[in-house]
Amino acid sequence: MTSRLCPQCGTSNAAGTALKYSYEKWLLKRCEECAFVYLENPPAYEDLETDLAWERVGKEREERVYQQSRVRSGASRTARMLRARLVLRSDPLVHRIERWFSAGPVVDIGCGRGDKLASLPKRFEVVGIEISQEQARLARERLVARGGVVHQMPAIEGLGRVRAQSLAGIVANAFLEHEIRPKELLEAAARALRPAGAMILKVPNFASVNRRVMGSGWCGFRFPGHVNYFTPRTLRRMVEDVGMEVAEFRWMDRIPTSDNMWMVVRRPSAV
Numbered sequence: 001m002t003s004r005l006c007p008q009c010g011t012s013n014a015a016g017t018a019l020k021y022s023y024e025k026w027l028l029k030r031c032e033e034c035a036f037v038y039l040e041n042p043p044a045y046e047d048l049e050t051d052l053a054w055e056r057v058g059k060e061r062e063e064r065v066y067q068q069s070r071v072r073s074g075a076s077r078t079a080r081m082l083r084a085r086l087v088l089r090s091d092p093l094v095h096r097i098e099r100w101f102s103a104g105p106v107v108d109i110g111c112g113r114g115d116k117l118a119s120l121p122k123r124f125e126v127v128g129i130e131i132s133q134e135q136a137r138l139a140r141e142r143l144v145a146r147g148g149v150v151h152q153m154p155a156i157e158g159l160g161r162v163r164a165q166s167l168a169g170i171v172a173n174a175f176l177e178h179e180i181r182p183k184e185l186l187e188a189a190a191r192a193l194r195p196a197g198a199m200i201l202k203v204p205n206f207a208s209v210n211r212r213v214m215g216s217g218w219c220g221f222r223f224p225g226h227v228n229y230f231t232p233r234t235l236r237r238m239v240e241d242v243g244m245e246v247a248e249f250r251w252m253d254r255i256p257t258s259d260n261m262w263m264v265v266r267r268p269s270a271v
């Protein structure tokens, strides 16, 4: 366990009162200086390397349900392919990838078993970053056939392995809320993106109606997996503070009735 300053502005809130949402020994603080909400005492990166990595549990469950539904359907190969295509087309992440990424190398931060990368069209060269040893091994197995690369390490370090200004796109789908150093991660992303490259972010929305209604029972609270709790305002501020530009953040991308929000960011356009 470590104790950290506000990841947005660097203020110490150690003397401040923890929010009522804090759970057991895990202290949630709202920065007195900038209002950013964060876990003050997150686990260290080393604790995330084993497959007990709690942040994966949700995704694994999702995948199991999907696989089971595929098996159950028992339909012909054609029907399955058709269904897969429909699922892909309606997938909000794939939709954004198609819209914002040009052909070239794409990094998925926190790629898990590499499912998303494996599903991308061949015009994308896929690179996964995954801290869990077991997930990274599975992702490697999965992606080797298409020449994919997987770095088993913390995300900032992984992005450091990528050549500067080389990436067509970066996916951080349900990742930034887990990152102990979110600002440094965004800086590393800005460095790795091509001038025309884009980054897709999806994070839980702490300002959602559901959080206000459900309180501590809100599905966005994960202790100690989620260490940053963004609102539309604090997410935009952090992105802009590192010199990135918000490319897409429509009302429907941050609608308060959803538990999550989507944002597409870019390096600032050349002047």
Ligand SMILES: [Zn+2]
Pocket: 006, 007, 008, 009, 010, 011, 031, 032, 033, 034, 035, 036
């Ligand atoms: Zn702050």
